[in-house]
Amino acid sequence: MIDEVQSARALERFASNLIELRRRAGLTQLEAGLRAGLHRTEVSLLERRLRMPRLDTILRVAAGVEADPTELLEGLAWELDRDRLWSARPVPGRYEILVGGSPVTWAPDGWRRVGR
Amino acid sequence: MSSPAERFGLLLACRRMRAALGQEDLARLVGIHRTEVALLERGGRRPRLDTLLQLAAGVECEPPELLTGMRWIPGVAEVRGGYLTGPRPGRPPVAGDRQRSAGDPAPLLGRFGANLRARREALGWTPDELADRAGIGVKLLIELEEAGGTIPALGLFLSLVGALGCRPSELLTGVGWAPYEIFEGEGTFEVLEDAGLLDEIAALREARPKDPPASIRQGGRAR
Numbered sequence: 001m002i003d004e005v006q007s008a009r010a011l012e013r014f015a016s017n018l019i020e021l022r023r024r025a026g027l028t029q030l031e032a033g034l035r036a037g038l039h040r041t042e043v044s045l046l047e048r049r050l051r052m053p054r055l056d057t058i059l060r061v062a063a064g065v066e067a068d069p070t071e072l073l074e075g076l077a078w079e080l081d082r083d084r085l086w087s088a089r090p091v092p093g094r095y096e097i098l099v100g101g102s103p104v105t106w107a108p109d110g111w112r113r114v115g116r
Numbered sequence: 117m118s119s120p121a122e123r124f125g126l127l128l129a130c131r132r133m134r135a136a137l138g139q140e141d142l143a144r145l146v147g148i149h150r151t152e153v154a155l156l157e158r159g160g161r162r163p164r165l166d167t168l169l170q171l172a173a174g175v176e177c178e179p180p181e182l183l184t185g186m187r188w189i190p191g192v193a194e195v196r197g198g199y200l201t202g203p204r205p206g207r208p209p210v211a212g213d214r215q216r217s218a219g220d221p222a223p224l225l226g227r228f229g230a231n232l233r234a235r236r237e238a239l240g241w242t243p244d245e246l247a248d249r250a251g252i253g254v255k256l257l258i259e260l261e262e263a264g265g266t267i268p269a270l271g272l273f274l275s276l277v278g279a280l281g282c283r284p285s286e287l288l289t290g291v292g293w294a295p296y297e298i299f300e301g302e303g304t305f306e307v308l309e310d311a312g313l314l315d316e317i318a319a320l321r322e323a324r325p326k327d328p329p330a331s332i333r334q335g336g337r338a339r
Contacts, residue, residue, distance in 0.1 A: 070180040
């Protein structure tokens with residue numbers, strides 16, 4: 001369930017960050033790739049948004065362009081639909097059980113004793 | 117030393133519990149299976165960029181926070197260049213089978229000397245005859261054929277070519293010069309060994325709010 005639009009936006013921002021940082025370091029794609037210990041076409045693929053990098057590649061590429069991973073991930077964020085968390089759970093307050101004679105209800109932070 | 121994926125997993129588990137989320141909750145938020153979250157937290161997966169961003173959003177932290185204490189250290193650069201010699205006489209060197217000898221002229225002289233002798237013997241001349249025609253000392257000629265001495269100067273080389281009546285390239289088959297190239301040694305990942313993080317995870321696990329015991333749930337009734 002990957003949101004394709006956000007995925008593409010993230011990839012685009014990653015690529016533009018990479019291009020900018022590589023230019024700042026004054027390195028060619030090949031040089032950056034060599035430093036990162038990646039195949040010579042990898043940096044080119046990333047800059048053309050043709051490859052979704054994994055954790056290790058992100059770290060390699062950041063070091064390859066002499067930057068911090070924080071700089072490489074600048075401006076990258078994901079909008080999550082937090083309602084999704086509750087959709088498959090019991091609706092808060094809807095379930096009630098009796099524990100030792102007193103009612104316990106479901107709330108977002110877990111089972112809760114009420115009416116004491 | 118642990119891998120970046122393992123440290124990522126610990127950071128994720130720590131952030132998830134700080135956000136008071138179970139693995140199941142995070143899985144639901146991000147839209148992946150619970151076993152996938154468990155696998156990530158055990159360091160068994162290298163998350164893709166988009167998954168990483170989703171997970172960071174799920175545990176409410178900045179994406180780079182999940183990448184702290186790990187980095188790639190590039191290998192040491194090494195510059196190589198040198199004379200090339202082909203694998204067999206008469207065959208020019210090709211990429212893949214070529215042999216480098218950075219700055220060491222011995223392989224070059226060896227191949228040149230072999231070419232020179234082959235050419236002379238093809239004409240049926242003795243070393244003296246060739247030396248005479250080229251106007252050089254026989255001792256020098258023998259030295260060249262036996263791959264001793266230094267790389268011949270251009271004038272000497274051309275006098276041999278002229279005396280043998282061949283093309284310059286015939287004496288140079290199988291030899292060449294490899295341009296300088298930069299090779300990168302293998303780099304490594306450096307991952308912080310973080311006892312504080314392990315302690316915090318253990319403490320968070322301990323403090324995790326628990327569901328009512330199964331006996332209580334069974335004893336209860338839904339209204």
